[in-house]
Amino acid sequence: MSIIVxxxxxxxxLSSMYAIASLGxxxxxxxxxxxxxxxxxxMTWGAYIAYWIIAMLGGNYLIALPSAIIxxxxxxxxxxxxxxxxxxxxxxxxxxxxVFIGTLAVxxxxxxxxxxxxxxxxxxxxxxxxxxxxxxxxxxxxQQILLIMLGPLCFGFLLYFLSRTRLGMAVxxxxxxxxxxxxxxxxxxxxxxxxxSIGSCLAxxxxxxxxxxYYLSPQMGSAPLITALFVLVLGGMGSVKGxxxxxxxxxxxxxxxRFYIGNFWAEPILFVIFILVILFRPxxxxxxx
Amino acid sequence: xxxxxxxxxxxxxxTYAVAIIAAIVIIxxxxxxxxxxxxxxxxxxxxxxxxxDIKLGMPMGFTGPYAALAEDSRDAMLLAIEEINYAGGxxxxxxxxxxxxxxxxxxxxxSSVFTKLITxxxxxxxxxxxxxxxxxxxDIVQEYKIPxxxxxxxxxxxxxxxxxxxxxxxxxxxxxxxxxxxxxxxQYVQKLIDDGKYEPINNKFCVIKRQNEYSLYIxxxxxxNFLDMGWECTFDELFPEAIVEDWSSILAKIRAxxxxxxxxxxxxxxxxxxxxxxxxxxxTPSLLYLQSTPTFPDWQEIVGDSADGVLHCxxxxxVVSSDPYIIKFKEKYGRSPSPYGLVCYDYVYLxxxxxxxxGDPFNYEEVVKAMSKINxxxxxxxxxxxPNSPDGKLLKGGGAKxxxxxxxxxDTTNYMLxxxxxxxxxxxxxxxxxxxxxxxxx
Numbered sequence: 001m002s003i004i005v006x007x008x009x010x011x012x013x014l015s016s017m018y019a020i021a022s023l024g025x026x027x028x029x030x031x032x033x034x035x036x037x038x039x040x041x042x043m044t045w046g047a048y049i050a051y052w053i054i055a056m057l058g059g060n061y062l063i064a065l066p067s068a069i070i071x072x073x074x075x076x077x078x079x080x081x082x083x084x085x086x087x088x089x090x091x092x093x094x095x096x097x098x099v100f101i102g103t104l105a106v107x108x109x110x111x112x113x114x115x116x117x118x119x120x121x122x123x124x125x126x127x128x129x130x131x132x133x134x135x136x137x138x139x140x141x142x143q144q145i146l147l148i149m150l151g152p153l154c155f156g157f158l159l160y161f162l163s164r165t166r167l168g169m170a171v172x173x174x175x176x177x178x179x180x181x182x183x184x185x186x187x188x189x190x191x192x193x194x195x196x197s198i199g200s201c202l203a204x205x206x207x208x209x210x211x212x213x214y215y216l217s218p219q220m221g222s223a224p225l226i227t228a229l230f231v232l233v234l235g236g237m238g239s240v241k242g243x244x245x246x247x248x249x250x251x252x253x254x255x256x257x258r259f260y261i262g263n264f265w266a267e268p269i270l271f272v273i274f275i276l277v278i279l280f281r282p283x284x285x286x287x288x289x
Numbered sequence: 290x291x292x293x294x295x296x297x298x299x300x301x302x303x304t305y306a307v308a309i310i311a312a313i314v315i316i317x318x319x320x321x322x323x324x325x326x327x328x329x330x331x332x333x334x335x336x337x338x339x340x341x342d343i344k345l346g347m348p349m350g351f352t353g354p355y356a357a358l359a360e361d362s363r364d365a366m367l368l369a370i371e372e373i374n375y376a377g378g379x380x381x382x383x384x385x386x387x388x389x390x391x392x393x394x395x396x397x398x399x400s401s402v403f404t405k406l407i408t409x410x411x412x413x414x415x416x417x418x419x420x421x422x423x424x425x426x427x428d429i430v431q432e433y434k435i436p437x438x439x440x441x442x443x444x445x446x447x448x449x450x451x452x453x454x455x456x457x458x459x460x461x462x463x464x465x466x467x468x469x470x471x472x473x474x475x476q477y478v479q480k481l482i483d484d485g486k487y488e489p490i491n492n493k494f495c496v497i498k499r500q501n502e503y504s505l506y507i508x509x510x511x512x513x514n515f516l517d518m519g520w521e522c523t524f525d526e527l528f529p530e531a532i533v534e535d536w537s538s539i540l541a542k543i544r545a546x547x548x549x550x551x552x553x554x555x556x557x558x559x560x561x562x563x564x565x566x567x568x569x570x571x572x573t574p575s576l577l578y579l580q581s582t583p584t585f586p587d588w589q590e591i592v593g594d595s596a597d598g599v600l601h602c603x604x605x606x607x608v609v610s611s612d613p614y615i616i617k618f619k620e621k622y623g624r625s626p627s628p629y630g631l632v633c634y635d636y637v638y639l640x641x642x643x644x645x646x647x648g649d650p651f652n653y654e655e656v657v658k659a660m661s662k663i664n665x666x667x668x669x670x671x672x673x674x675x676p677n678s679p680d681g682k683l684l685k686g687g688g689a690k691x692x693x694x695x696x697x698x699x700d701t702t703n704y705m706l707x708x709x710x711x712x713x714x715x716x717x718x719x720x721x722x723x724x725x726x727x728x729x730x731x
Contacts (some may be wrong), residue, residue, distance in 0.1 A: 002541070006538075007538075008535075063667060120355075120359065122357070173550045214532070214534060214559055219354060259538045259541065263528045264528060
């Protein structure tokens with residue numbers, strides 16, 4: 001009984017983590033149609049900002065979490081205005097590859113800045129909610145329970161923002177028809193910049209949560225980035241709804257493979273799914289052909 | 290219209306032609322100038338070996354997954370270089386470090402870095418904490434006949450030396466054979482049982498390892514030794530070469546059929562720290578063996594005293610915090626060194642002794658010959674190459690040389706338990722054991 005409970009809890013934890021890690025990336029693709037490869041490093045930065053505030057300055061999560069989110073927002077703003085934006089205007093035909101390479105370069109620079117400032121050694125920050133709880137006979141950490149709740153919460157927030165606020169509607173308008181949005185007076189460049197900033201915020205938040213759950217290293221953002229790409233492809237590039245559903249599908253497949261097949265096979269199984277999706281449904285679950 | 294187009298096209302061609310001719314004239318002119326200048330220049334006395342410094346190549350993975358170890362290794366080497374230079378150098382020659390980044394230690398990168406160090410930087414000696422995991426750099430140093438000491442991937446190196454006897458005369462490993470890792474812990478558990486210091490709840494053990502040569506070599510060897518001793522393996526789980534994000538699936542297996550011994554050779558600070566944290570939430574009455582990580586300062590900092598009672602074995606003698614070297618390192622860099630921050634310091638002195646024995650730092654053949662004569666006490670232990678190791682390229686391990694003791698961790702300090710000649714304290718049942726016994730005991 002407790003093993004199946006653990007597998008289910010684990011499925012929820014992984015799904016939630018994948019959702020938080022990939023929502024920002026999805027949003028950016030949905031609006032700008034570019035792949036921001038520095039997304040993983042924004043997670044790393046979010047985690048290190050929290051580490052810097054909590055472990056080095058003696059602060060707490062009430063300061064660290066908003067700080068990481070705000071700093072990530074401004075970093076995203078800078079990223080758009082200095083890298084993605086100029087690349088968008090200079091080349092109309094190869095935007096995706098140019099932005100991909102540009103943001104890849106940014107991620108290498110950001111990783112090395114972390115290495116220079118904090119060194120290569122692993123770092124740990126205290127968990128947000130310490131302790132363990134017993135769920136149907138299975139020991140689950142409170143941090144995991146928090147993660148389980150935060151995934152849907154982030155999704156709900158993003159959905160609310162996109163459907164109920166004027167700014168969110170502007171983002172959707174630009175995502176649907178850039179020219180049409182311009183005709184009704186929406187400045188698409190501002191919307192793009194804002195979207196990248198919001199995506200970076202989500203990456204920063206994911207980084208803080210991952211940092212509190214695991215441990216920090218300059219490379220900590222690369223594994224979540226790869227999973228986020230899986231989620232993006234399975235959910236349908238740019239679909240927020242698809243991202244959430246894909247996160248839960250991948251999370252549960254991952255968790256049950258680990259429990260019932262073996263940890264070694266969890267990743268290859270995900271890769272097989274990835275290949276099958278590309279072959280038979282390249283647009284993903286909710287993407288448009 | 291057509292005429293205009295042709296004319297424009299013609300104009301462009303002319304511009305290009307003029308530019309190409311101008312470039313040829315300029316390059317040719319520079320070539321002629323340099324040639325004449327060289328001919329007429331009075332011959333400058335070439336720098337002789339008596340005048341030059343010893344260039345020490347230090348390729349390390351500063352920007353990859355081994356970055357933390359690379360930093361420590363570099364800083365340790367620089368500390369030794371500073372000391373040696375301050376004391377007058379080696380046979381009057383100062384050491385000049387030439388540092389290069391091997392990134393993730395991938396074969397292509399390592400090969401190009403080594404080639405650059407040898408052909409462009411003209412280094413006289415190369416040393417590193419890690420080369421390439423498949424030892425791709427061996428052929429390069431051998432081809433150019435540059436003495437080389439590496440501190441990592443010993444299990445692969447042993448295979449390479451065994452398969453190519455006498456081929457890599459310029460390559461040395463600053464480590465003993467890792468075969469002792471395979472036997473130490475099973476032997477120690479048996480000794481504890483024989484001495485009546487430990488009564489296992491059953492004769493079961495489990496193995497956790499990852500797709501990495503080091504981890505596999507030690508885990509598989511240890512597993513086979515336990516099996517030979519009549520133990521039963523409850524599971525032998527392999528993980529991919531990645532950070533483990535959650536241990537629930539493994540801990541569920543452990544709690545479903547608690548083994549007396551848990552062997553975890555993942556050898557990753559974050560994965561092992563998470564394992565310990567999740568294991569201690571609901572512990573079983575098991576002894577926990579972790580490979581290598583308890584010796585790393587970042588592990589000690591992260592887990593603190595929650596690691597009390599964890600067992601491990603490491604190919605190094607105990608280095609106390611009051612050791613003069615540790616004090617020096619901490620004073621200079623503001624942190625404690627990892628084990629690679631110890632051995633790499635020793636490697637520079639190893640090179641010094643070999644060069645002094647050879648009598649000429651630039652006679653590489655003699656330096657290499659002198660390596661086999663070395664008997665040097667270092668921070669890690671006593672350095673002596675073992676003629677019985679594959680091709681005589683590995684250090685003597687065990688005994689009083691590099692002792693490979695069993696350690697138990699208490700309050701972030703590792704205490705030596707065995708062999709008896711180096712033991713400083715007795716084995717103590719880990720603090721989680723009683724709690725585990727109440728819930729999971731027989």
